Amino acid sequence: MTLVAFALAFVLVALLVYWIFSPWLLTRALASSTDPLLRKLERLHFAREMILENLQDLELDRQMGKIDSKDYENLRAKMMVEAAGIYESLQELENKDPLFVEIRRLIESKGISAS
Amino acid sequence: MTTTALIPGIGEVFLALSLATAVFALVSGALGGMRNEARFVISAERALYATTALITAAIFILWYCLITDNFMVRYVYSYSNHEMPLVYKFSALWGGQDGSLLFWMWLTSIFASLSIFTHRQSDRVLIPYAISVFATILGFFSLMLVYEDNPFKLFPEMAADGRGLNPLLQNPSMAIHPPSLYLGYVGMSVPFAFAISALLMNRLDTRWITATRIWTLIAWFFLSIGNLLGAQWAYVELGWGGFWGWDPVENAAIMPWFTASAFLHSVMIQEKRGLLKFWNINLIVISFCLTVLGTYLTRSGVVQSVHSFARSSIGYWFLSFLVFVILFCAFWIYRRRESLKSATIFESFLSKESAFVANNIALVGIAFIILWCTMFPTASELIIGTRIIVGPPFFNKMLAPVAIFLLILTGIGPVIGWRKASKENLKSSFIWPTLIGAIGTGASALLHITHWYVLMTVFGCLFVLSTLVMEFYRGTLSRMIQYNESWFQALSTAILKNNRKYGGYIVHLGLVMIFAGVAGTAYKRIYEFDIKPGEVQRFEDYSVYLKDFESFDHPNQEETYAILELFRQNQKLATVRPGRFFYKQQEQPSTEVDIYSRWSEDVYFTLGTIDPKTERARIQITLNPMISLLWLGGLILALGGLLAMMPPLRTKSVQVQERKV
Numbered sequence: 001m002t003l004v005a006f007a008l009a010f011v012l013v014a015l016l017v018y019w020i021f022s023p024w025l026l027t028r029a030l031a032s033s034t035d036p037l038l039r040k041l042e043r044l045h046f047a048r049e050m051i052l053e054n055l056q057d058l059e060l061d062r063q064m065g066k067i068d069s070k071d072y073e074n075l076r077a078k079m080m081v082e083a084a085g086i087y088e089s090l091q092e093l094e095n096k097d098p099l100f101v102e103i104r105r106l107i108e109s110k111g112i113s114a115s
Numbered sequence: 116m117t118t119t120a121l122i123p124g125i126g127e128v129f130l131a132l133s134l135a136t137a138v139f140a141l142v143s144g145a146l147g148g149m150r151n152e153a154r155f156v157i158s159a160e161r162a163l164y165a166t167t168a169l170i171t172a173a174i175f176i177l178w179y180c181l182i183t184d185n186f187m188v189r190y191v192y193s194y195s196n197h198e199m200p201l202v203y204k205f206s207a208l209w210g211g212q213d214g215s216l217l218f219w220m221w222l223t224s225i226f227a228s229l230s231i232f233t234h235r236q237s238d239r240v241l242i243p244y245a246i247s248v249f250a251t252i253l254g255f256f257s258l259m260l261v262y263e264d265n266p267f268k269l270f271p272e273m274a275a276d277g278r279g280l281n282p283l284l285q286n287p288s289m290a291i292h293p294p295s296l297y298l299g300y301v302g303m304s305v306p307f308a309f310a311i312s313a314l315l316m317n318r319l320d321t322r323w324i325t326a327t328r329i330w331t332l333i334a335w336f337f338l339s340i341g342n343l344l345g346a347q348w349a350y351v352e353l354g355w356g357g358f359w360g361w362d363p364v365e366n367a368a369i370m371p372w373f374t375a376s377a378f379l380h381s382v383m384i385q386e387k388r389g390l391l392k393f394w395n396i397n398l399i400v401i402s403f404c405l406t407v408l409g410t411y412l413t414r415s416g417v418v419q420s421v422h423s424f425a426r427s428s429i430g431y432w433f434l435s436f437l438v439f440v441i442l443f444c445a446f447w448i449y450r451r452r453e454s455l456k457s458a459t460i461f462e463s464f465l466s467k468e469s470a471f472v473a474n475n476i477a478l479v480g481i482a483f484i485i486l487w488c489t490m491f492p493t494a495s496e497l498i499i500g501t502r503i504i505v506g507p508p509f510f511n512k513m514l515a516p517v518a519i520f521l522l523i524l525t526g527i528g529p530v531i532g533w534r535k536a537s538k539e540n541l542k543s544s545f546i547w548p549t550l551i552g553a554i555g556t557g558a559s560a561l562l563h564i565t566h567w568y569v570l571m572t573v574f575g576c577l578f579v580l581s582t583l584v585m586e587f588y589r590g591t592l593s594r595m596i597q598y599n600e601s602w603f604q605a606l607s608t609a610i611l612k613n614n615r616k617y618g619g620y621i622v623h624l625g626l627v628m629i630f631a632g633v634a635g636t637a638y639k640r641i642y643e644f645d646i647k648p649g650e651v652q653r654f655e656d657y658s659v660y661l662k663d664f665e666s667f668d669h670p671n672q673e674e675t676y677a678i679l680e681l682f683r684q685n686q687k688l689a690t691v692r693p694g695r696f697f698y699k700q701q702e703q704p705s706t707e708v709d710i711y712s713r714w715s716e717d718v719y720f721t722l723g724t725i726d727p728k729t730e731r732a733r734i735q736i737t738l739n740p741m742i743s744l745l746w747l748g749g750l751i752l753a754l755g756g757l758l759a760m761m762p763p764l765r766t767k768s769v770q771v772q773e774r775k776v
Binding site for chain 1: 531586
């Protein structure tokens, strides 16, 4: 009984060690992209989310009377300029990157709606 | 080898293997991060899951030993016995030092695996070093358990019976309180691991914050529940009529709660405005270090506490780990100081950002006052050779002004706008709350409430309550006007769409009630008398009649109860049964209080000694005004936390906003 238990334990440990070590035998794929273009794109997406959330908050603050109309107009104008800049950079980047150009071409050729 | 020795032996092997897998995960994760190679990261991830599986197996083996009364295992002998009910055998896992450390490590491994698994695709960049940080924590615990505090240590022979769990821990809330607190402690390791990973990778944008938002909330939620249950346990079990004695162990548990609360507020500023990057990294490091420091204080014997573990050398382990974490983090924060500079600036002093900064100063200030007062006896002993004890009155005196300042800020933060609040906003938001607060304070003064901090708490509570009502009202009204919704639909949609914000408001409501409950303790009254069966004793407009005594002899303990009838203005309210237990195995008495609860106050009964000759029993009665508000506030706070954790209701507003842009 004890011998069987030890044998079973040994097999389990061996399987565990193999399961943990086996990825070392794989090819050297990257863990995360180092492409500066993709990193910039990621940053811009983050910035876009942030500015949209800020615009929503500003709108909510105005509706609830937390900000006067003059400050609201000023802040909104500032944020819209910032947002426009982010959208412009995003579009520029997507037009430049061959991957996005290829995706867009694929979409157009298959007639899939981008929205 | 017998099965009784073999099974704990397997547990020990699992522990040793978990140390090996944790070390492997640490190295492989670091290699993956440095070389950016997927094979190392996948391998590290698998090693982390394997560590979790091995610790889980070790935990189940220890539970098995406890439930099957395997007294060959020293831990089982020390914290369990034949007569203990099954639920306490189960909770004995965290009743002693070795078991509680194993339990802590198990929870950390579960949090680590879950957070890595859920973020492995969405936050791939942060994963390698996050694994290494988790593996370092787990490796530290494994090393300590294997070499210093092994819960599977055996006696040469099986003992006939165990010593049993400490009687004070044989209470239902003790079965929930420590796990809840531990979940809070270990939960803080998730934002810490991701923050350190962001620091090492120099990716100090808001990614690590958004990735760990839910985990921080979970940790905060469990810390809140754990502390409240601890207070509840102290109230019903310790028999002194209070719920918080500023004991070092209580302090160790509450300090990370304050810094985690500060963190939850300050990350919003980084998310919305890109400010306070440096502060947020520091705050999460402080919160994590406080959890380690708390463990060090509880287990090293440097502070004296009613519920600390035995003095042991593992204190040095924790101290070394703490020093390592502080030095490592300080080095990397210094190296990344340029990236930690804020992206924008504060636009106005009158803004939500400023209110949050003030709130952070108050919260962190409270944590440091508690830390200072907790360490003061040890520091005084080191410096002047005399241990100067700092008691609850000192804590209360030091903390009351900051706590009231914090309470008032709780009312200011929600109603003030981001970036720049208008004068009209300030006027319309604060005139009514200030007036309501002032009227309430005046009315309280007329009712002979004279303690200045009770009066200030009345003002603060009414001020915050009014701002919260206004905030809900305005939110509902703006939706009713904009979307033509009924008030119910507008209110529920506003809450579900902005659940994080409104969840926070509900947490604030719970805090207001907790403050009111705590303020009530200023008017606590204690009555003590001797009484024998058939006699009546009067206090205020109450009277108690001692009907008789009742005794029971259970295998684990002897129980004696005083059967008392409580009357108010000659009308019977209840029959109460305060008792005294004597635990045979430990030869230790314990007090079992009975409480008659009303909304306005609790009548709290404690049975003292009974003179067998005269049959006179010593009864202590404590009248605790408004204490029920404290527990109700705790419940509301927990509900608010749950609401904040829920995923928000998806609407089209973001797309609408996007179209506008």
